[in-house]
Amino acid sequence: MATPLLEVSELTTVFHTDDGLVRAVQDVSFNVERGQTLGLVGESGCGKSITGLSLIQLVPGRGEVAGGRILFSQGSTKGPVDIAQLAPESDTIRAIRGNEIAMVFQEPMTSLNPVYSAGSQIAEAVILHQKVGKKEAFARAVEMLDKVGIPNPTQRAREYPHQLSGGMRQRVMIAMALSCQPALLVADEPTTALDVTIQAQVLDLMKELQEEFGMAILVITHDMGVIAEMADEVVVMYAGRVMEQGSPNEVFYNPLHPYTRGLLSSIPVLGRRSKGRLNQIPGRVPHLLALPEGCPFRPRCASRMPKCMELPPLARPSQTSGERGNSSEHCVRCWLHEQHE
Numbered sequence: 001m002a003t004p005l006l007e008v009s010e011l012t013t014v015f016h017t018d019d020g021l022v023r024a025v026q027d028v029s030f031n032v033e034r035g036q037t038l039g040l041v042g043e044s045g046c047g048k049s050i051t052g053l054s055l056i057q058l059v060p061g062r063g064e065v066a067g068g069r070i071l072f073s074q075g076s077t078k079g080p081v082d083i084a085q086l087a088p089e090s091d092t093i094r095a096i097r098g099n100e101i102a103m104v105f106q107e108p109m110t111s112l113n114p115v116y117s118a119g120s121q122i123a124e125a126v127i128l129h130q131k132v133g134k135k136e137a138f139a140r141a142v143e144m145l146d147k148v149g150i151p152n153p154t155q156r157a158r159e160y161p162h163q164l165s166g167g168m169r170q171r172v173m174i175a176m177a178l179s180c181q182p183a184l185l186v187a188d189e190p191t192t193a194l195d196v197t198i199q200a201q202v203l204d205l206m207k208e209l210q211e212e213f214g215m216a217i218l219v220i221t222h223d224m225g226v227i228a229e230m231a232d233e234v235v236v237m238y239a240g241r242v243m244e245q246g247s248p249n250e251v252f253y254n255p256l257h258p259y260t261r262g263l264l265s266s267i268p269v270l271g272r273r274s275k276g277r278l279n280q281i282p283g284r285v286p287h288l289l290a291l292p293e294g295c296p297f298r299p300r301c302a303s304r305m306p307k308c309m310e311l312p313p314l315a316r317p318s319q320t321s322g323e324r325g326n327s328s329e330h331c332v333r334c335w336l337h338e339q340h341e
Helices: 048-054 091-096 119-130 135-146 153-157 166-178 196-213 224-230 248-253 257-267
Strands: 007-018 020-032 036-041 063-072 103-104 184-188 217-219 233-236 240-245
Touching: 007 248, 020 048, 020 063, 020 233, 020 240, 036 048, 036 224, 048 063, 048 184, 103 166, 119 135, 119 153, 119 166, 119 217, 119 248, 135 153, 135 166, 166 184, 166 196, 184 196, 196 217, 196 224, 224 248, 233 248, 233 257, 240 248, 240 257
Parallel strands: 036 217, 036 233, 103 184, 184 217
Antiparallel strands: 007 020, 007 063, 233 240
16 A cells, blocks of 8 residues: 555644643544645635645744644655654754645735736746756746746746736746645635635635646645535545545545535535525634533534533444445544444
8 A cells, every 4th residue: 555645643733822821633534645636625724734844844933733643655755754853943844845745824915925917936946956047046936926826927037016917916826836746735714705706716826736736635624615626535524533434435525524515515506596594504613722521512413412511532433333335544533423333
C-alpha cells in the first residue's frame, strides 16, 4: 500500500492566552493521498483554518503545535518528515513551506503586500525556493498568471493588489501558491467573498491545475457546495475535533452525526418551494475555554442522551447500529452509532 503524501495523526494545536490554555485543534487525524482532494468542513471557529496553518507551522500569535504527528513524504524532505517536530523557523520547514506545501490564504487583500506588484510577489517565492535570477523569476510569474486565466498577464504582473478585482487577487494567490509546483496545496476558503460565477471559475481552475501538476489539495471551507464540487474525502470538524469522516457520497447521502445532518439540512435547495424558514442548528459553537463536558455538540443536539456526557471515540459504526452501506473509512464520533459487541 502506497504511503500517503500527508499523514496527520492526533494533531493538537493550542494557544496560550491570559485566560488559560485554548485547545483550538484536538486529536485530529486524517490522510491526504497523492492527487487527492480532502475537504475540511464546519462552522466558523471549529478549527479548520488552524489545522491548515499547523501543517506548515504558521500558527499565529501565542499558538503552537503541541502534540501529534504531521508526516509529510515528498521531494527534498528525503522521506517522511514529522512537521510537528520542526521549529517554525527551522531550515527544514522553510524548505517545505511555499515550495512543497503551499497555502492559499483566506483573505487575498490582506495576504498580498499592497506596496509590491503582483508579479514581484510571485517572483519572490520563485527566487526563494528555485534559486533563479530576478528576470527568470518574473517571467515565471507572468507564465503563472497566464495559467490561472488572468488576461494580459504581463501588464497585470506590474499592477498592485488594489488595482485588481477580488477574483483576480484570488487568482494571484493561486498563482503564487503554484509557482513552485507544490505536492500539496492548502486552500483556505478559496471562494470567500466571490460572486457565484467567479466561485465556479476558481473551483474549475483549481481542478484543472491539480490535474496538470498532479498535486493534492486540502480545501478548507464552510460551504458544502464547494465540498461536493471538489472533495474525494470529507472531514467534518466541530469545536476543534473531527465529528465525521468519509467519502462525499457517504457524508452527503448517509450522514451519521447530528451535526453533519444539521449542516446539510440548513442548505437551501434550488427549486424547492417552502413557506417556512430554513432549518438551522440551535445555539452556537462553544467557546474553546468553556467546552461542555463530553461531546462538544451535546448542548445543541436534539438527539442527546445521558451517555453524551462522555466523549465518544471516532469509530466506524457497526451494522447493528441500524446503518447500512458504511465503508470501513466512514467514521463518526457519536454514541448513537457506538459499536455493539
